[in-house]
Structure formats: structure tokens, C-alpha cells
Amino acid sequence: MVLGRTLGVALVGLTGHVVEVEAHLAPSLPAFTLVGLPDASLAESRDRVRAAVTSSGLAWPNRRITVNLSPATLPKSGSGFDLAIAVATLAGAEAIDPAAPRGVVHLGELGLDGRLRPVRGVLPAVAAAVAAGWCRVVVAEANAAEARLVPGARVVGAASLAQVAAGYGATVDVPEVAPVSPEAVPRHPGRSALDLADVVGQDDARACLEVAAAGGHHLLMVGPPGTGKTMLAARLPGLLPDLSEADAVEVTAVHSVAGAFDPGDGLLRRPPFEDPHHTATPASVVGGGSGVPRPGAASRAHRGVLFLDEAPEFSTAVLQTLRQPLEHGELVLHRAAGTARYPARFQLVLAANPCPCGLAVGKGLACTCRSEQRRRYFGKLSGPLLDRVDLQVELSPARAGAGAGESTAVVAGRVLDARAAQAHRLAGTPWRTNGDVPGSWLRERLGPDRALVADLDRAVDRGTLSLRGVDRVLRVAWTVADLAGRSAPSRADVGHALLLRTRGHGA
Template identity: 65%
Template sequence: MGYATTTGVALAGMEGHLVEVQAQLARSVPGFTLVGLPDTALAESRDRVRAAVLSTGIEWPQRKVTVNLSPASLRKSGSGFDLAIAMAVLAGHGVVPAAGLGAVVHLAELGLDGRLQPVRGVLPAVAAAVAAGHRDVVVAAGDEAEAALVPGARVHGAAHLGDVVLRHGGRLRYHRRVEPVAPARSAVPRRPGGDLADVVGQTEARTALEIAAAGGHHLAMVGPPGAGKTMLAARLPGLLPDLTDAEAVEVTAVHSVAGTFDPGGGLLRRPPFEDPHHTATPVAIAGGGTGLARPGAVSRAHRGVLFLDEAPEFAPRVLQTLRQPLEAGELVLHRSGGATRYPARFQLVLAANPCPCGMADTRAGQDCTCSVTARRRYLGRVSGPLLDRVDLQVHLPGPSRADRVLGAAGEPTRVVAARVAAARDRARERLRDTPWCTNAELPGPWLHERLRGERAVLGPVERQLDEGRLSMRGAHRVLRVAWTVAELDGRDVPRADDVDTATVLRTEGSRG
């Protein structure tokens, strides 16, 4: 009887769990049994592994082969266990030495010809292995650059199963060299370009954009076509500072699981930008799929910007999926394969026309044929509870002839980004002993405790609460924005005029 073990990694969302892959070869009726809660793709590995071994020139053992994925209570999914299963079986068959194999992590899918295929989620999987003390990792050559981004990992890339057999001291009757399989990537996150100086006029909207960048606040813009809503949204990522090391690893891990990470440029250092079309489904926005759910646009926008252009055109079910991540900064998806948790702390930017035809607030507004009821119904598709979670709501007028012909360029991105970076540094210093980094994350009790003695600041907010013009959530958001306004002006504590500015910027977008 032959027995050997090696190690794989099971991903549950962003969390990796080490799995001991055990292979037992008994003298009995030949067969191949795989146990340990595998999903369909993993159960099919029996055929892939057998074909890959035969393609390598190794005789398949004529024994009863039983492979167990331990712990058996943890559900395993995907094809990333193929290589680990093959190596455990070959070690049990005596093709490669079994000693020391259990300390090596194997992560790759096998093709029928024995080539190693890249898999999703290599970065978080290797990070989990290193954290558990397993530094030696064997991956497909196409995943080697991504796996090497994990500090402390000793990564070995291979193009073919035969390469792995030889590396572990096995012998082959013949070995052919093959070209590595390139990873199949979904659309890589778009990096919007353009400079803020391209936006003509719209002073109030530019101010709101700067405040949003400095405090991590959500933003809604209402205005006619051509007012500059999309241009402003696309320039928000350029105002945001680079991601910290911890944030870069976190964001890169999300995109690794989603299959949208290109390791050629290293860790993702710039905030991501996601702008799904208004025909996107709830699964595309929030994430989903069979078994364990995959990350959607809200998670791919983590630590970056999620832009919903023509927001009223999105299905109501799609917009409602945003409420949980806006509050919690993460998304929990429940599927038949279990619950999956993904980070989703993004900045939401909504853009909407003032009416279905879009002409209500143009200079030629008389051409609008929409009734008042139609306008209200159109903007009402973005629900009140969702808008209540948006800190800044501004109205953009249509550009005038003077703006189009004589409009002077505003401040460029680099100038505004410098002020944003200074404000974020002040916030980070003030919040250094807390778990928060930006004003948008501050909880209500913390705000009231810090502003208890500032009656000039709390007084106007409390009056609006009493008059019903602000909800409790809205009051907290006004205070957060006021603090960001103060920090942009170089002050550590907001004043009454900062609260006035925050209040105007929160309610201005309700016009039209």
C-alpha cells in the first residue's frame, strides 16, 4: 500500500484555507475515488489528472486510488487542486519521493496533455500558504509573476507536469518542453485618463469632487447631457492618493480572485475605477455565481470608485444591492456553496439627467416635453434610502455659450490632488489611534463625542433634525463632510460655515 500527502489551498472568498491532499494506493480493484466535499469542477479532476499523468509518459497505477481533501468538512471548489492531487498520487506510486512533499503547496490546473494551466486567486492563496508557514509553492508558469508578489514565498513556476516531477527528484522515460500557458484574464480594470483642467466651468461640482476625494465621500450629480458629469467622475481617481501597501495587497487580491489582475505591473497601486453599464444585472454588480460567489463590480471597486452613469436607468434591484456595502464596507453573498465575504469599501458616484429626455435644465429647456410627474418619477427611481447614504448631491447646470467659447481652464489634477493629499494626511494623523482612515468612515457616536463642545457646529444640524430636513444618517454625513471641508482649509475642527457648506452640497442635487 502506498501513501503520500501534499498541500493545496481552498479559497472562500478572500480567505485561504490550507488543505492536506492525501493519496492512498491499495492493492484492490483499480479505481479512482475523490472525497472531501469537492464541487463539480474539482470532482472532474480525476479524469484530468489521469490523462495528464499518461501524457507525461508515466504509467497510471493499477490500484485502488483514494484521494482525500482534508479537512473533509470544508467545501472545496475549482480546478486548482489538480496538480496537488497528481503529485500526491505519483508520490504514493513511488514515482517521486514522498518525503518533504507535504510541506510544498501545489496550485495549478492540469490540461489533458500535462500542461499546467493558470488559476484564479493565486495571490490570496499563496499569501495564506506563507502565513501558515508553507513558503515553497509550485504554480503554473503563467501565475509565477503573481505568486512572486507575496513576500516570503519561494515560488517555482512550471509549464508541464513533467517539470514538477523532475523538480521533486522523479524520473521520466521522456520529457518534452512546452510553451507556458498564458493566464486567461477578464477585462482588466480601466484606468480613466484626462485632466481636471479639461472640465470647463462647473465650479460647485469641482468643489464637490475635491471634497469627495479628500474625505472618501459618495457623490451624486444631476444635470443635462454635456454638463460634464461623466468627465468629472472619470477624473476622481486621479485626485485620490496611491494605495498603501496593505490596501494594494487587498485590492490586488480581489482582482486576482475576479480574474482581472495583470501581474506585469506588480501590485495595483492606483485606486480602481469601475463603470458598469446600466444594463448590468445584480450578479454583475454585487457578485455571484453557482457554488461560492465571485466578486462583482462593487468589490472590484474596493478602495476606488464605482461610477453609475445614468443611475435612474439601472434596475431597482441593482441599486438596492448597494445599500449594504455602502454602510458596512463589505458584501456578504450567500449561495448554496456557503457564504462568501468580499471587501467593498468604495466611493459611489451617481450621475443622472434631470428628466427622461434630459433637456429640462439646458439653456433650451423649453424643448423639454417631460411633465413634472414624469421628472419626479424618473429621479425617484433612485430610492430615498440610497440617496440618504450619499454625502454630496450637486446640481450641474447646462453649459452656457460663454462657458463653451470663453471658458477658462480650471485647476489641473496635480494641483487639486496635492490639496487632497494634504487633507488626507491631516485626517490620517487625527485618526491614527482609530481603525478609520477617512472622514467618510467615521461613526456617528464618535462624531458627537468629538464635537460635544462645538455648539456652533452641532446647533444647525440639530435644528435640521428637529425640522425633519435631515435624517439621523444625513446629519452624520453632514458632519463628516464639514470635517473634510475644514481639513481642506487647513483646520483641525469644523466651524459653522463648514456645516453650511456641507448642508448645501448635500441638498443642492435635489433641485430639478
């Protein structure tokens, strides 16, 4: 009796764990038992595998089959183990060469007709296998392009179980079947193609957007409808530099697990842009679901922009759950089936009307809201959340005849120069932009002259600025200096940063 062995990968969040799939065939009453903490969709693989094997023209062994997924203490989920279970079973029955599939990673879902179907999360799964030293990978043909994005992986794409079995020496006719097409990924308009020159007027808001892009700062825009808040937010990704190689792999892995990645376009090189509707649930924004949680919009916006239009209309639960990723750059989701960690280091952009009816008070527009309605509406954006937003700007309706401003290409050039200055200053540290740097590190480099931060001290004494707010103002001040080509911020830069944070109410 031979023990069939091969390999699969279990994903918990973005972390892949190589799993040994063992099949033991005993001379007893026919049965099929799957052990090793499988979830419901994985437990159903017994029926899929049995049907796929017989449909492929292979004999199903009439024995007591026990398949173990080791380590047994690690929860396994999804249909991606189907192919590995089928191959291990055939190896245990000696229908294929038992030694051939050992050390090979198999990822794929089986249809009842034996065809191989693509699964989510192939990129991080293959990356984990290669990192663990297992470079030979067999996947569905529709996943082959994605798997080949991992350096060092030796990938074989297959359309059916019969094709895989024949490759391992099985005597079986390989039918000509069309590979299963991958799930269609909705295509959104390219945010990088949107030009900042399309925004008429709004010089202050454009300058604020440039500072946000240069330093990786979070941004709040307040103004009546039609002032360009959404247009500005949609053009922020175009100002950001391309993703580095490591970031591109990480961002692509998140989108692969979420099922929002088209491998035909290669790695995602541009910062992503996510704009969930204000009716979105906490699970859709921060991630969730039964079993092992899936990434939400916040994780899909990793290294890019998360835009909440009509921010006060979002539920309080959604807004409060954003505080963890804003502070730590990752989301930790706890469920009964396990804990998943997803990266979520994004730039948050909030857009809000000044009141529920959307008409600004004191600007000649007929606001119909009572004072308590306005307080309750804007009160949805809690103090702890706004304290983490570095930049706040008020937009007014553009004047007639206002001309177009600079193009995205011109502003992006200045942003790239400012990012280069930050990279030089932060070399050897774990931070990349001013928006990531702790205030203590920045204060040490300001020198002993307290006159530089006198405006901040007065704002703290008046209660218009918290100590966390002081650190965030200093971050913005360094960004303002970087855009101006200065090696350190001046008192004017600190004052400018204070105005950008408090909408002019805290100076």
C-alpha cells in the first residue's frame, strides 16, 4: 500500500501556509474521509473529486480513503485544494506515479466534468510556496498567467484533471476541452488618466491636494455640491508616483484574494482608488464574511486612495472601524475560523457637505437646516477620526470665468521631487513619507528654537489642537518645506500647515 502525497497552500489573510496533502487507502468498506480542519466548501470537495476522477476516465478506488491536510491545527478553506486531493488520491491508488507529485504544489477547483477552474489568491499562494522552497506549481490554465508573476515559480497550467494525471504517467485519454475562463473583473476608468486641469478654480483645494499627495496625508474637503470635491479626489491617484516592485506585488496579492485582479494586465503598478457608496456595510469596507474574512475596500486601497464621498452619510460603525488602519496601516479581522491580517496603508479622503441640505451658510444660498441638524450631521465625523486627518479645506463655488490650473503632469513632477527628498531624509528608517513619521522624530530635527512652534503652543493652550494634532501639523510642515525645496520647515511653513489642518480656525 502506497501513501499518496502532494502539496497545497492555505491562505489566512495574505499569509500562505504550505499544506501537505496525504491520502491513505485502506482495504475496507468504501468511504471517503477528509480531516485537517476543512470548512464547508472544502468538505464538499469529496463529491467534486470523486465525480471529476470518474469523468476523466480514471478508475475510482473502492477502498476506505482518508485524506489528511497537515498541519491539522491550521484551518483550511475554499475549493483550491480539490486538485491536490485528487492527485494525492490517485497517487495512493497508484493510478499515477506515486513519487511524481511529491514536492509539487497543486492549486485549483475541479468541476464535475474534470475541468480545472480558477481560484482566488493564486499570487500570494504561489509566492508563499516559492518562499518555502517549493517552486513547482500546477494551476488551472486561467490562473497560469497570475502564477507566473511570482519570480522563481515553475508553473504548469492545465485545463483538466486528465491532463494533470497524464503528465504523471496515468494511462488516460486527454480530452480536448476549452479552459474555464476566469471570472470577469469589472474595469473602472483609469484614475491616472484624469487631469487636474479639468478642475476650474479652487486654487486652495488644489494646493491642499498637492500637499496630500506629496506627504501621504489624509484629507477632508467640505463644501456645497458642485464645488469639485469628487473631481479633486478622483485625480489624487494621478499625482501619486508608481508603486515600487514590492508594493506592486503586495497590492496585487490583496486584489487577487479579493477576486478583483485581471492577470492579463500584469502586476498593479498604479496606486488603487476605492470609493465605496455611503450605504456600504462595515464588512464591505474593512473586510469580513463568514469563515476566514475577505479583504474589503480599505485593504483594496492599500498604497492608494480610499475616498468616502458624503462621509457623514456613512454609518458610525464604518467610520469608527477606520481608526485602526489609519493608525497602524493594517486591518486585523478576528473570526471563529481564524484571524486574518490585511495591509491597509491608504490615504483617506473625506468629502462632506457643510449641512444636510448641502447649501453653505453665509454664501448667499438658501440653507433650510436648523442648527441642531447641522451639528448632528457633521458630528458623525467624530473627533478621534478627524484628529487623524492631517489636512482640512473648505471649498466655495467657483467664480464665473475662473481659468484652469496646472495639469496633473506638472503637479505630479513636484510631488515626485518632494517624495525623493523624503526618501533621502528617511533612508534607513521604516518610514517612507512624512505622513508615516512619528512626531518625536520630526521634533528632534526642528532644533531647540521654540519660536518655530509658538503658533502650535497657542493652539494647544486654546484647545483647538490636540497633542496628536501637533505631530500631524509638523508632518504637514515638513511636506510644505519639501515642496518648496527647503531642507527644514520655517515658522511660516508651520503656520501654513496649521491653517491647512484647522481650515483657518485654529491659527
